[in-house]
Amino acid sequence: MARASIEVRDLVVRYGGVVAVRGVTFTVGAGEHLTLLGPSGCGKTTTLRAIAGLEKPASGEIRIGGAPVFSSSPAVNVPAERRGLSMVFQSYAIWPHMSVFDNVAYGLRVRKRPEAEVTARVREALDLVQLSELGARSASKLSGGQQQRVALARAFVFSPSVLLFDEPLSNLDAKLRAEMRVELKELQRRLDITSVYVTHDLEEALAISDRIVVMRDGAIEQIGSPGEIYDRPRNTFVADFVGSANLIRGRRRADLERDGLVVIQTQGGALVHGTASGGRPQGDDTLMAVRTVRLRLERARPATQVNVWPARIRRRVFQGDFTQYHVDWDGRVLVVRLATAEPLVEGDEVFVSADPRYCVLLEE
Amino acid sequence: MLVGGLAAVLVLYPIAYLVQASLSVGDPQARPPEAYGLDNYAGLGRYAHIFGNTLLVAALATALAVVVGFTMGWILSRTNVPGRAAFEQLMALPYYVTPLMGALAWALIASPSSGFVNQIWRALGGDGHLVDINTPWGIAWVMALFEGSVAFVMIGAVMKSMDPAMEEASQVLGAGRARTMLRITLPLVLPGVLGAAVFVFAEMLGSFSAALVLGLPNRFYVVTTAMYQLVSQYPPRFPTAAAMGVSLFAVMFAMVWIYRRIVSAGTYVTITGKAFRPRAMDVGSLRWPFLGVCVAYLTVAVILPVLTVTYASFQHLTSAFPRAANFTLVNYQTALALDAVRSALGNSLLLGLATASVGVLLMGFLSWLIYRSRLPGAGVIEYLVMFPQAVPRLVFAFGMLWAWLIFPIPIYGTLWLLLIAYLTVFLPLGLRTISGVILQIDRSLEESAQMCGATWGYRLRTVTMPLLKPGLIAAWLLLFIASVRELGASILLMGPKAKVITPAIVESWFSTSTELTAAMALLQTLAVVAALVLLFAVARRAVQQGGE
Numbered sequence: 026m027a028r029a030s031i032e033v034r035d036l037v038v039r040y041g042g043v044v045a046v047r048g049v050t051f052t053v054g055a056g057e058h059l060t061l062l063g064p065s066g067c068g069k070t071t072t073l074r075a076i077a078g079l080e081k082p083a084s085g086e087i088r089i090g091g092a093p094v095f096s097s098s099p100a101v102n103v104p105a106e107r108r109g110l111s112m113v114f115q116s117y118a119i120w121p122h123m124s125v126f127d128n129v130a131y132g133l134r135v136r137k138r139p140e141a142e143v144t145a146r147v148r149e150a151l152d153l154v155q156l157s158e159l160g161a162r163s164a165s166k167l168s169g170g171q172q173q174r175v176a177l178a179r180a181f182v183f184s185p186s187v188l189l190f191d192e193p194l195s196n197l198d199a200k201l202r203a204e205m206r207v208e209l210k211e212l213q214r215r216l217d218i219t220s221v222y223v224t225h226d227l228e229e230a231l232a233i234s235d236r237i238v239v240m241r242d243g244a245i246e247q248i249g250s251p252g253e254i255y256d257r258p259r260n261t262f263v264a265d266f267v268g269s270a271n272l273i274r275g276r277r278r279a280d281l282e283r284d285g286l287v288v289i290q291t292q293g294g295a296l297v298h299g300t301a302s303g304g305r306p307q308g309d310d311t312l313m314a315v316r317t318v319r320l321r322l323e324r325a326r327p328a329t330q331v332n333v334w335p336a337r338i339r340r341r342v343f344q345g346d347f348t349q350y351h352v353d354w355d356g357r358v359l360v361v362r363l364a365t366a367e368p369l370v371e372g373d374e375v376f377v378s379a380d381p382r383y384c385v386l387l388e389e
Numbered sequence: 390m391l392v393g394g395l396a397a398v399l400v401l402y403p404i405a406y407l408v409q410a411s412l413s414v415g416d417p418q419a420r421p422p423e424a425y426g427l428d429n430y431a432g433l434g435r436y437a438h439i440f441g442n443t444l445l446v447a448a449l450a451t452a453l454a455v456v457v458g459f460t461m462g463w464i465l466s467r468t469n470v471p472g473r474a475a476f477e478q479l480m481a482l483p484y485y486v487t488p489l490m491g492a493l494a495w496a497l498i499a500s501p502s503s504g505f506v507n508q509i510w511r512a513l514g515g516d517g518h519l520v521d522i523n524t525p526w527g528i529a530w531v532m533a534l535f536e537g538s539v540a541f542v543m544i545g546a547v548m549k550s551m552d553p554a555m556e557e558a559s560q561v562l563g564a565g566r567a568r569t570m571l572r573i574t575l576p577l578v579l580p581g582v583l584g585a586a587v588f589v590f591a592e593m594l595g596s597f598s599a600a601l602v603l604g605l606p607n608r609f610y611v612v613t614t615a616m617y618q619l620v621s622q623y624p625p626r627f628p629t630a631a632a633m634g635v636s637l638f639a640v641m642f643a644m645v646w647i648y649r650r651i652v653s654a655g656t657y658v659t660i661t662g663k664a665f666r667p668r669a670m671d672v673g674s675l676r677w678p679f680l681g682v683c684v685a686y687l688t689v690a691v692i693l694p695v696l697t698v699t700y701a702s703f704q705h706l707t708s709a710f711p712r713a714a715n716f717t718l719v720n721y722q723t724a725l726a727l728d729a730v731r732s733a734l735g736n737s738l739l740l741g742l743a744t745a746s747v748g749v750l751l752m753g754f755l756s757w758l759i760y761r762s763r764l765p766g767a768g769v770i771e772y773l774v775m776f777p778q779a780v781p782r783l784v785f786a787f788g789m790l791w792a793w794l795i796f797p798i799p800i801y802g803t804l805w806l807l808l809i810a811y812l813t814v815f816l817p818l819g820l821r822t823i824s825g826v827i828l829q830i831d832r833s834l835e836e837s838a839q840m841c842g843a844t845w846g847y848r849l850r851t852v853t854m855p856l857l858k859p860g861l862i863a864a865w866l867l868l869f870i871a872s873v874r875e876l877g878a879s880i881l882l883m884g885p886k887a888k889v890i891t892p893a894i895v896e897s898w899f900s901t902s903t904e905l906t907a908a909m910a911l912l913q914t915l916a917v918v919a920a921l922v923l924l925f926a927v928a929r930r931a932v933q934q935g936g937e
Binding site: 104114189 | 831833834836837838839840841842843844847851852855856
């Protein structure tokens with residue numbers, strides 16, 4: 026199976042007068058699993074469709090395996106069917122007038138493989154998605170999860186060089202989605218194929234990607250590994266979108282900075298030590314983000330030097346997997362999520378602390 | 390692009406000639422016109438009463454049709470009347486009976502001198518006549534019976550698309566059933582009802598056959614029949630007829646425009662794109678009167694007309710009182726022996742086949758072009774091909790009469806001209822049927838085939854066409870049936886050597902016997918049914934053999 030790299034450079038896509046994608050540049054290494062993450066309307070699906078060849082960009086360049094498949098100058102536009110890619114659609118796009126077998130066999134028959142090979146490979150693919158016994162069934166009589174598996178098998182059976190996924194799990198219910206996420210990851214590793222995945226679901230993106238591209242309004246906000254995206258957001262948008270974070274506003278105190286840490290002072294006077302993710306903003310007024318799960322609450326004062334503050338439990342919300350505490354701190358409320366069932370009750374005086382590694386100075 | 394251009398020529402060429410003819414003020418027979426002016430429009434003042442007649446009949450018929458459509462729509466989509474599903478299917482029947490058949494039947498039932506009702510009235514000692522179908526009321530009655538099923542489809546769709554939760558919310562908040570109906574249901578469906586009314590009114594303005602059959606005996610004219618008279622008299626008065634046609638067309642165009650405005654602006658809350666299971670209201674013992682209403686409508690619109698025409702076709706001299714000696718098969722023998730009828734019927738079936746087959750190809754391609762290709766200018770093409778919707782077929786045919794008369798290839802008076810005419814006037818019908826199916830097919834079904842590496846032709850053969858098949862078959866059938874029974878365009882365009890059946894039936898009604906006409910009308914219907922049965926049998930065999 027040939028693994029191909031993808032290069033996207035200065036990609037611009039317009040719909041009539043609307044610019045859906047405005048100058049996006051990124052690369053996907055051979056065998057890498059990249060995810061485009063962002064809210065609806067951010068241009069992630071349009072970018073994916075441009076790579077697929079289903080959308081004609083206004084300008085820019087797309088290369089697959091080094092060869093240009095789209096370029097505005099010199100003008101190149103390889104039609105989708107000749108790009109050697111494959112795609113799983115959000116709606117699954119299972120053809121209702123064919124059997125499960127015929128759906129999966131389609132790509133092989135297009136490539137005029139001998140029927141014996143078609144049968145063998147479709148069987149193998151259906152085995153891999155655990156639908157071996159459903160081959161003869163009409164595709165219109167499948168559940169959502171089964172359709173999803175057929176769509177998967179159909180997409181990889183003919184050994185494409187790249188697999189594209191357009192929100193493939195968004196039509197499944199929560200439980201099935203969590204299951205399929207794991208299966209999908211396993212399948213990806215087994216097929217050992219380059220993939221580009223589009224989703225608006227953070228957990229999905231964190232679970233299955235090697236790298237994540239966060240997009241907003243047709244532009245890239247941040248590119249990084251799942252860990253980087255989660256713990257070191259570059260700006261408020263990423264911090265906010267990628268999951269629950271406390272944003273702390275304060276003035277830079279460069280005079281107090283040591284050991285590569287940055288320090289800000291809140292209006293209430295608290296000093297917060299943290300790290301800068303990218304470029305450091307010059308202005309006095311700055312923002313720091315710290316994830317709700319990275320904060321700790323203790324009755325006794327912990328033995329760390331910095332980032333320990335007294336606080337008071339205002340509200341406690343039990344949510345099963347974790348307990349969410351709203352604590353009064355520095356004239357405002359911080360949200361803290363703890364997995365352990367700490368015996369803390371509303372009104373308790375506690376110490377809240379944070380590792381400076383997880384307090385991230387934002388660029389904007 | 391070529392097909393789009395072809396459609397534009399088909400539609401715009403005749404309209405241009407219609408307008409040109411209406412501005413001709415020199416010798417009325419001169420082609421091209423000797424001088425241009427607005428005299429023909431100024432002269433329309435003399436025909437003010439005809440415009441008045443048209444408005445009167447259209448308004449009466451619309452009011453009646455909307456009442457029928459609303460009542461039936463409400464009963465069949467919102468109450469638990471027995472046999473709901475079956476009735477909903479049966480509501481399509483009036484469309485297949487056609488206004489012409491209805492007009493013939495109701496003339497037999499209720500004409501002042503020999504109508505069955507009046508015969509019985511006199512036999513019972515009554516004086517003169519009880520009912521008279523040859524009046525504006527009679528014409529409106531017949532037209533409304535058939536347009537009622539159109540109104541039903543439109544209003545029923547609105548009622549079905551209404552979220553029942555809106556009514557339930559009103560009830561939960563304490564409003565009674567009557568208050569809910571008045572304050573919630575009615576305002577919500579009102580835009581839809583209004584839209585249906587405007588649409589039906591526009592159709593009525595351009596309707597022809599009922600007004601011709603029932604109005605002519607009393608010299609009661611509406612615009613379309615007056616135009617027909619002006620063109621077919623000697624000497625024909627083309628420019629005046631053209632001015633009339635353009636005026637009518639302008640009014641109808643305005644109506645269709647208003648309709649589109651209402652539909653796009655007014656149905657704000659009811660249509661959410663979500664599928665609801667419409668809640669059937671338990672109306673208790675009122676179910677039976679409602680059932681009676683449904684049966685009554687189908688009786689006067691379908692059963693009675695068909696039975697009447699059938700009965701008359703087997704009579705020597707039609708009478709309300711059957712006598713054994715009066716029954717005969719001679720009408721059928723005459724009809725089948727007449728060369729004119731046989732060739733007209735043959736021509737019609739041939740034209741139906743050609744129109745349906747060429748039409749499905751042409752309109753299928755146009756639908757794909759408009760709704761799928763993302764071609765710049767697709768919206769313009771859509772407007773163009775839907776244009777014939779706003780033009781009465783007779784008016785359109787009049788434009789074609791002039792347009793193709795001077796066409797370098799001599800097609801005037803041949804079946805070719807009729808084929809072109811049918812393909813043009815049925816563009817909206819075919820396009821709506823096929824595009825309905827195209828729009829239901831998610832674009833990603835084709836795209837995923839593309840992503841599997843299939844080329845354009847391969848995708849078309851393996852994915853697009855199989856998915857479109859039901860829609861294409863439905864469009865074919867509709868086009869076939871509509872073509873075989875076309876009157877408004879055919880009556881002006883058919884040549885003496887290439888007659889078709891529907892105008893022949895009308896001619897026979899005015900010049901030969903009622904009974905023979907009834908036989909011809911039934912023969913036409915039977916021929917359509919037989920052709921369809923045959924085609925289905927052949928198609929099924931072909932499919933089975935192909936599958937083996």
